[in-house]
Amino acid sequence: MNSVPLTTCVNQLRGSIDIPGDKSISHRSIMFGAISDGKTVVTNFLTGEDCLSTIACFRKLGVHIEVDDQKVEITGKGLNGLREPTEVLDVGNSGTTIRLMLGILAGRPFYSTLIGDDSIGKRPMTRVTKPLTQMGAKIEGREDGKYTPISIRGGQLKGFNYELPVASAQVKSALLFAGLQAEGITTIYEPSKTRDHTERMIEQFGGEVEVDGQVIKIKGNQSFKGTNIHVPGDISSAAFFLVAGAIVENSEITLKNVGLNPTRTGILDVMKEMGAEVQMINVQKDAFEPVGDIIVKTSKLKGTVIEGDLIPRLIDELPVIALLATQAEGKTIIRNAEELKVKETNRIDTVVRELTTLGAKIEATDDGMIIYGKTNLVGGTVNSHGDHRIGMMLAVAALICKEKVTLENSEAIAVSYPSFFSHLGKITKT
Numbered sequence: 001m002n003s004v005p006l007t008t009c010v011n012q013l014r015g016s017i018d019i020p021g022d023k024s025i026s027h028r029s030i031m032f033g034a035i036s037d038g039k040t041v042v043t044n045f046l047t048g049e050d051c052l053s054t055i056a057c058f059r060k061l062g063v064h065i066e067v068d069d070q071k072v073e074i075t076g077k078g079l080n081g082l083r084e085p086t087e088v089l090d091v092g093n094s095g096t097t098i099r100l101m102l103g104i105l106a107g108r109p110f111y112s113t114l115i116g117d118d119s120i121g122k123r124p125m126t127r128v129t130k131p132l133t134q135m136g137a138k139i140e141g142r143e144d145g146k147y148t149p150i151s152i153r154g155g156q157l158k159g160f161n162y163e164l165p166v167a168s169a170q171v172k173s174a175l176l177f178a179g180l181q182a183e184g185i186t187t188i189y190e191p192s193k194t195r196d197h198t199e200r201m202i203e204q205f206g207g208e209v210e211v212d213g214q215v216i217k218i219k220g221n222q223s224f225k226g227t228n229i230h231v232p233g234d235i236s237s238a239a240f241f242l243v244a245g246a247i248v249e250n251s252e253i254t255l256k257n258v259g260l261n262p263t264r265t266g267i268l269d270v271m272k273e274m275g276a277e278v279q280m281i282n283v284q285k286d287a288f289e290p291v292g293d294i295i296v297k298t299s300k301l302k303g304t305v306i307e308g309d310l311i312p313r314l315i316d317e318l319p320v321i322a323l324l325a326t327q328a329e330g331k332t333i334i335r336n337a338e339e340l341k342v343k344e345t346n347r348i349d350t351v352v353r354e355l356t357t358l359g360a361k362i363e364a365t366d367d368g369m370i371i372y373g374k375t376n377l378v379g380g381t382v383n384s385h386g387d388h389r390i391g392m393m394l395a396v397a398a399l400i401c402k403e404k405v406t407l408e409n410s411e412a413i414a415v416s417y418p419s420f421f422s423h424l425g426k427i428t429k430t
């Protein structure tokens with residue numbers, strides 16, 4: 001457990017950062033590469049711990065994967081090339097890895113066991129185990145399939161119609177992976193539109209999927225062909241610098257190569273609504289995932305309401321958006337965000353607890369939080385609680401703290417952004 005002093009009292013942030021590869025897209029590039037025929041080359045791959053867990057799991061399923069810095073080569077032998085693993089598959093801290101892999105394994109005629117860390121052991125799995133069982137997979141898990149360890153024996157699946165009880169791209173993607181191996185058609189209805197990287201990647205690897213708003217249809221017995229994928233920068237990682245640039249005085253920073261898929265850009269909409277000076281330049285809309293650069297400057301901010309269909313478009317950014325709201329005049333309300341309770345930590349509790357330590361006025365509600373601004377943040381000892389997004393949010397908060405800030409459990413940040421502190425150091429002027 002690392003405890004580190006954070007940089008405080010920063011006078012300005014200046015310069016530019018190349019944002020590392022998107023976590024969601026990096027995971028999926030390995031998964032599709034592994035189930036395709038032939039070679040897939042992935043560039044700008046995110047070498048965060050979560051995506052490395054995905055690689056480790058597929059190696060145990062017999063897939064040859066070579067990693068050279070941010071370049072990954074996967075030698076796929078199709079879905080039938082996956083082999084029964086002789087060891088348990090350890091997903092580490094990664095919810096995306098376990099839920100999407102369960103979808104793939106549901107259609108494979110062999111037995112696997114999946115485990116993860118303490119945080120994974122508390123995250124709900126019924127949301128995927130129940131519909132996958134309905135499709136025909138045999139799944140057992142602790143407390144009736146609710147939690148890890150989970151064992152699965154896949155086999156011949158049947159397509160079905162399924163209304164998602166929660167807006168979750170992980171559940172949708174698990175069902176797409178199962179559906180593309182099933183007999184017949186699988187139709188999924190989403191309560192709100194969630195990130196569509198799986199749908200985009202199916203087409204990129206030569207498969208077929210039909211999307212009509214929040215209704216997604218996939219036919220079974222599909223096969224895929226290896227391809228080259230260049231992963232855009234992760235807007236969820238850029239979010240920490242977007243907020244830092246807006247709240248630290250005298251700042252102007254450019255975030256380069258940021259993925260701008262509209263299912264992920266909720267933070268930009270909210271920042272504009274709050275009065276932030278953010279500008280997109282060099283936008284390439286026709287790439288398989290849209291990408292561009294973002295300039296952010298110190299901004300005068302006002303409170304807002306964040307709710308409804310916007311929530312899935314910024315779910316992972318809510319901790320750092322809560323910090324942003326502490327620097328806005330007036331009240332900010334975040335509602336319909338109960339999914340925050342089942343992330344790496346209960347992010348309603350951890351955000352409220354840690355920001356309160358630093359002097360913010362913030363309350364937890366049943367489905368979100370209320371933040372009263374503008375407050376001066378002071379200092380203190382804070383804790384990531386093993387949650388990478390909480391750790392990075394606190395490092396950004398420290399930039400505007402007047403007193404010493406110490407971060408406990410800082411190592412969690414490597415889950416999604418191993419170069420976070422070096423990037424922050426590069427733009428920080430004290």
Ligand SMILES: O=C(O)C1=C[C@@H](OP(=O)(O)O)[C@@H](O)[C@H](O)C1
Binds near residue numbers: 023
């Ligand atoms: O599909 C994905 O890659 C993800 C979906 C989201 O989770 P849910 O599907 O649980 O909302 C998000 O929070 C997670 O970081 C990544």
Ligand SMILES: C=C(OP(=O)(O)O)C(=O)O
Binds near residue numbers: 093097
């Ligand atoms: C929730 C997250 O990831 P996962 O669900 O993959 O653990 C996240 O990265 O904020």
